[in-house]
Structures are given as structure tokens and as C-alpha cells.
Amino acid sequence: MNKKIGLLMVTGIGLLLAGCGNQANNKATNSSSASSSSLLVAKSNVKVNSDNISPQEAVSLISTYCGLRYGGNWAAMAKEAQKVGLQVNLYPSSKYQLSDGGQGVAYDVTAGGKSQGLVYTVNNDDVNIYQNVKENQKSTKLATISKSEMANFVNQEGQGKLVNDLAAKAQVVDKRSDDSNTSSSTSNSGNDHKYGRIGTIDVPSEMQGTWYSADNDADSTMTFGPHSYTYSNDDNRGTTQLYKQDPQFGEDEDNYTNQDIQNATKNWGKAAFFNLDGERWLNVRGWTQSAGDGESYAVKTETVDGKQVKVLVVGGGAENWVDAIYYQSKDMAQQNANKKFDDLHYR
Numbered sequence: 053m054n055k056k057i058g059l060l061m062v063t064g065i066g067l068l069l070a071g072c073g074n075q076a077n078n079k080a081t082n083s084s085s086a087s088s089s090s091l092l093v094a095k096s097n098v099k100v101n102s103d104n105i106s107p108q109e110a111v112s113l114i115s116t117y118c119g120l121r122y123g124g125n126w127a128a129m130a131k132e133a134q135k136v137g138l139q140v141n142l143y144p145s146s147k148y149q150l151s152d153g154g155q156g157v158a159y160d161v162t163a164g165g166k167s168q169g170l171v172y173t174v175n176n177d178d179v180n181i182y183q184n185v186k187e188n189q190k191s192t193k194l195a196t197i198s199k200s201e202m203a204n205f206v207n208q209e210g211q212g213k214l215v216n217d218l219a220a221k222a223q224v225v226d227k228r229s230d231d232s233n234t235s236s237s238t239s240n241s242g243n244d245h246k247y248g249r250i251g252t253i254d255v256p257s258e259m260q261g262t263w264y265s266a267d268n269d270a271d272s273t274m275t276f277g278p279h280s281y282t283y284s285n286d287d288n289r290g291t292t293q294l295y296k297q298d299p300q301f302g303e304d305e306d307n308y309t310n311q312d313i314q315n316a317t318k319n320w321g322k323a324a325f326f327n328l329d330g331e332r333w334l335n336v337r338g339w340t341q342s343a344g345d346g347e348s349y350a351v352k353t354e355t356v357d358g359k360q361v362k363v364l365v366v367g368g369g370a371e372n373w374v375d376a377i378y379y380q381s382k383d384m385a386q387q388n389a390n391k392k393f394d395d396l397h398y399r
Contacts, residue, residue, distance in 0.1 A: 092119050092127060092211060092214055093134075093214045095210030096210055097210070098213040099207045099212045100203050100215045100216065102202065102203040103200075103359075103361070103380075105199070105380070106219070106260070107140075108219045108220075108223075108224060108257065109215070109216075110199065110261065111138060111161060112214075112216075112219040112222050113202055113203060113206065114159075114161070114172055114179055114181075114202065115130050115133065115161055115218060116130060116206050116215045116218065117197075117202040117206055118181055119131070120205065122183065122194060124183070125169070125183055125184075126170055129161065129162070130163075130214075130218070132163035133162075133163040133164075133218055134214075134218065135163075136163050137164060137221045137223065138162075138218045138222040139163075139165045139224075139225060140160065140161050140222070141159075141225050141227050142157055142160075142224065142225065142226045142227060142277055143157070143158045143227055144156060144157070144158065144228055145173055148186075148187060149188070149189060149190040150171070150173060150193070151190075151192050152173060152180040152193055154173025154175050154180055155175065155275070156284075156289070157173065157228070158185075159171060159173065159174070160185075169182075169183060170183055171183075171185040171191070174262065175196075176382040176383075177200065177382070178196050178197065178198050179196065179199060180193045180195075181193060181197070224277070224278060225278060226277025226278045228280065242279075242295045247307070247313055247316060248297050248298040248302070249295040249296065249298070249320065250295075250296050250297070250298045251296045252279040252295055253279060253294040253296060253323035255276050255278055255279060255281070255294065255334065256332075256351070258362070259334070259349065259351050260276045261275070261276060261380070263275070263276075263379065263380060264378060264381060265366075265376045265377060265378040266386045266388075266389035267375075267376040267377060267389055268375075268390070269389075269390075270285055270286070271286065271382075271385075271386075272376075274364065274378055276349075279293065280293045280294055281321075281336075290319065291319060292319055292321040293319060293321065294320075294323040295320055295339075296323065297322045297339070305342070307340065308340040309340075310340075318339075320339040321337065321339065322338070322339050322341070322346075323335065323336050328372060331350045333350045333372070334349045336349070345368060345370060346368070347375070348368065348372055349364060349365070350364075351363070351364055351365075352395075354393050354395075356384070361379070361380070361384070362380060363378065364378035364379075365396060366378065367397070369399070371397065372397065373397055373398060374396045374398050377391065377393075
């Protein structure tokens with residue numbers, strides 16, 4: 053009797069273990085199948101690189117990575133964006149209760165412009181990822197990951213072509229200057245002629261994004277939006293809205309000395325373009341600045357450690373001497389602090 057019971061127990065345990073083994077194999081198969089079906093598009097051999105990417109390429113890389121890694125709303129948005137276009141709206145990170153506000157900008161990623169609560173913030177090369185973000189509600193980040201790690205994952209999954217396709221039509225819309233107390237599109241576009249402004253200046257797409265410098269023995273950051281820029285260093289941080297100024301406004305010197313006008317326009321920049329040495333420069337001066345040349349900005353391609361990289365050149369003074377060079381990563385800025393290039397005009 054005991055031998056029979058023992059035999060039955062051994063047989064039962066064997067069947068149970070076999071069943072568990074089959075179940076484990078099914079899970080592995082299902083896991084593999086789920087990974088394959090989670091791809092956003094058919095695989096290709098196209099590879100992407102996270103170095104010196106444009107703002108449009110950055111949001112496309114992040115959207116593709118999140119769609120692959122997290123699925124759900126991120127994947128649905130990435131797929132819809134292939135049809136209607138990818139758009140990222142820039143807001144102050146203080147607009148939301150995020151666990152990591154990054155450098156002060158919240159990137160709200162959308163398909164066609166309608167928010168779905170898919171947000172990220174940036175700390176140098178690291179990206180903090182969120183979903184289901186809503187105003188007045190705390191949001192906990194899904195993860196923090198570098199752009200280079202994202203690119204590696206996307207390349208492994210064969211989704212590099214999707215990044216390029218999304219980037220080709222992606223739009224970056226800076227909404228940090230929107231006045232929530234007015235519904236006037238004329239006012240928001242800067243065409244209301246208030247204090248002499250006659251429209252916004254469109255920052256070139258290649259200039260938009262965050263740039264880093266360690267020149268002049270100080271770390272600083274510049275983030276350009278479509279119609280503004282934000283400068284920050286260890287001591288201060290401020291955003292300047294870029295407008296065209298009516299020439300007639302400047303003909304009245306009282307406009308430049310009026311204290312009320314100065315206070316109202318302290319965050320406005322008088323912006324215009326000019327060409328010099330084959331480059332197109334964006335010049336910015338204070339709105340009520342009556343003397344001086346302001347600062348000018350241009351994106352150039354230079355050779356750094358044998359590689360061609362984009363840099364932001366900041367010039368000033370009567371001859372537009374180079375004041376600083378900004379790079380698209382903090383590490384590169386620190387590694388090349390105070391580096392001078394032969395084709396640039398220094399003091």
C-alpha cells in the first residue's frame with residue numbers, strides 16, 4: 053500500500069513538474085511573441101545616433117523608445133503620429149507636479165497637437181519620462197534614461213527608420229509665453245503693436261533645443277524655442293521672448309527711457325537676422341537698448357576630435373567677436389572648454 057502511494061506521489065510530482073515546465077515555456081514564448089508584436093513598424097537596418105541631434109530628432113527618438121518600451125498610450129501616440137505628425141509642446145515644468153522638473157521645461161508629446169499626458173523633462177543627456185500627466189496632480193516618473201541608451205535600444209529593435217520618418221514632420225511649439233489671461237491670437241503672436249512689437253521672430257529649427265557651454269570658466273545653458281530663448285547659469289536664469297520691433301518705435305527716444313515701458317518689456321528681445329562671413333546670424337538686443345550691438349547667434353559645423361559636430365556660436369561687439377561656444381551635450385562642453393576654432397573670429 054505504501055509503495056503504491058509512493059509511486060503515485062512520484063508520478064504526480066513528475067506530472068506537476070512537467071506541467072510547470074510547459075507553462076514556463078509558454079510564458080517565454082508569449083513573452084517573445086509580445087516583444088515581437090510590440091514593434092511600432094516593420095524592422096529595418098536604419099540606425100540612429102543620439103549625438104548632436106535636432107529638437108525634432110530628439111522628440112522622435114524619445115517617442116519611439118517610449119512606444120517600444122512602455123506600449124499603451126505611448127505606442128498608440130507614436131503610431132498615430134505617423135499619420136498626423138508628431139508635435140511637442142513646451143511648457144514650464146512648474147505647470148505640472150512632476151517628481152523631476154529637469155531644466156525647467158516640460159515637453160508634452162502629442163500626435164497632431166492634442167495632449168495625452170505624455171510628458172518628459174531633460175537633465176543634460178538624461179530624460180525623465182512620464183505618462184498620464186495632468187495639471188494639479190502629482191506625477192511619478194516611469195524612468196530616467198539617457199538618449200544614447202534610447203538610441204541603442206531603438207537600433208536593436210530595428211526602429212531607426214521610424215525615428216527619421218517622425219522627425220521629418222515633427223514640430224516643436226513653445227507655449228511657455230502663452231498668456232492664459234487673454235484669448236487674443238493677435239496678442240500672442242506679437243502683432244498687437246504694443247510697445248512697438250510687430251510680430252515674433254522665428255528661431256531657425258537647427259538652433260532650437262538646449263546648448264551647453266563651459267567657456268570663460270563658467271557653466272551655462274541656452275535653450276532656444278521657436279520664438280524665445282532661456283539662458284541659465286549658476287547665478288541666474290531668465291527667458292527672453294523674441295519680437296520684431298517697429299522702426300518708428302525707436303525713433304522716439306522717450307520710448308527707450310520710459311521706466312514703465314522698460315519694466316513691461318524687460319523680458320522682450322529686439323531680434324533680427326543678418327549675414328556675415330557666409331553665415332546667417334540671429335541678433336538680439338534689449339527692447340529698450342539704445343546703444344551696443346547685443347549678442348548674435350549662429351549654428352556652425354566644426355571638427356571636434358575628428359568628428360563633425362554642430363555648435364552654437366555666440367558673438368558680440370562691433371566686429372561680432374566670439375564670446376562663447378555652446379555644444380549639444382554638457383560633457384562635450386566641458387571637454388572642450390575655451391577651445392578655439394580656426395575659422396571663427398576671436399578678439
